[in-house]
Amino acid sequence: xxxxxNNMIKILIxxxxxxxxxxxxxxxxxxxxxxxxxxxxxxxxxFLKYQEMKPNYVFVDLLMPKINGKxxxxxxxxxxxxxxxxxxxxxxxxNVKDEIESYHIMSFVNKPFSDEKAQSICQMIKDxxxxxx
Amino acid sequence: xxxxxxxxxxxxxxxxxxxxxxxSLLSEIISKTILLNIPQIKILNRKDHELNLEDYLPKxxxxxxxxxxxxxKERLTGKANLIFPAKEMRTFINLCLNKTDDNISDDMNFTxxxxxxxxxxxxxxxxxxxxxIGNHLxxxxxxxxxxxxxxxxxxFDKDIKRDECKSIIIxxxxxxIDGTEIRGAVLVDLTLNSLNELMKNLNLIxxxxxx
Numbered sequence: 153x154x155x156x157x158n159n160m161i162k163i164l165i166x167x168x169x170x171x172x173x174x175x176x177x178x179x180x181x182x183x184x185x186x187x188x189x190x191x192x193x194x195x196x197x198x199f200l201k202y203q204e205m206k207p208n209y210v211f212v213d214l215l216m217p218k219i220n221g222k223x224x225x226x227x228x229x230x231x232x233x234x235x236x237x238x239x240x241x242x243x244x245x246x247n248v249k250d251e252i253e254s255y256h257i258m259s260f261v262n263k264p265f266s267d268e269k270a271q272s273i274c275q276m277i278k279d280x281x282x283x284x285x
Numbered sequence: 286x287x288x289x290x291x292x293x294x295x296x297x298x299x300x301x302x303x304x305x306x307x308x309s310l311l312s313e314i315i316s317k318t319i320l321l322n323i324p325q326i327k328i329l330n331r332k333d334h335e336l337n338l339e340d341y342l343p344k345x346x347x348x349x350x351x352x353x354x355x356x357x358k359e360r361l362t363g364k365a366n367l368i369f370p371a372k373e374m375r376t377f378i379n380l381c382l383n384k385t386d387d388n389i390s391d392d393m394n395f396t397x398x399x400x401x402x403x404x405x406x407x408x409x410x411x412x413x414x415x416x417x418i419g420n421h422l423x424x425x426x427x428x429x430x431x432x433x434x435x436x437x438x439x440x441f442d443k444d445i446k447r448d449e450c451k452s453i454i455i456x457x458x459x460x461x462i463d464g465t466e467i468r469g470a471v472l473v474d475l476t477l478n479s480l481n482e483l484m485k486n487l488n489l490i491x492x493x494x495x496x
Binding site: 168169170171172175215216217242243244245246247248262263264266 | 306310313314381398401402404405408409412413416417419420425426428429430431
């Protein structure tokens, strides 16, 4: 396997829909040329992948089999309270958004992930990368 | 349960807002304008299986149907089903996947990717509709994973009749994409307690208006 460059931004997308995985990844690639994107199809696989690859950013859907998005966020935060998590969900309920935001995520975005949303999220990532340098 | 015109109007309007949002999101996905006819609702009560759903489903919902469903619990318990003719969903799936080949426009063999698209689209639409109701009436809903099934009309009628819920809210919706009308329905199956809970919250809104 080819060695990944050190300056690549490692992103993990956890979503049980391949359609959403591809949509999210496609838009992120457009605005983050140096993104190395990996995928997981449910919360359980997502947590294992998180531990294995230690991504810089995680994109999490909420409604997923095995371990749902909320549980996954809590598991990740328990291991790394500074983990940078974006939630991409179809759930438009205000109280769900409020609860998830209380777990100190980077942002809560409603599906579908669009060009406009990707631009704003990628800008957040770029700004965050500049702060971390 | 007797639902007065004003409560019907409030509920219709809440569903209307949800469907409007759903149409706007779908339009983002396929990068096309979606025109929407104003949705109309009906509330049906099942008494000893007397209810004949066939009388209420639009005539266009015949033949093979694609049904995307999501169940919910907490303040309201039930199941929401998004129903469209499979042939029209094929057009929609092709638009989502940017497929333009004429040969596949009538292909009724749905692949795993097609099902995945419909599951996700159904999830977005039903979340918009139910979430809007939940937000306005301040009722939190806990959803299960979305499902997609292909039924013929008769099997679908049987499946709905098997459900334990006692009340059904039917919402008739029509989208127009590129001049093509896609007519379908959303069926929200509710337990009797949930319908009562919903009506209680609608009463509060009605009381506010009436002072």
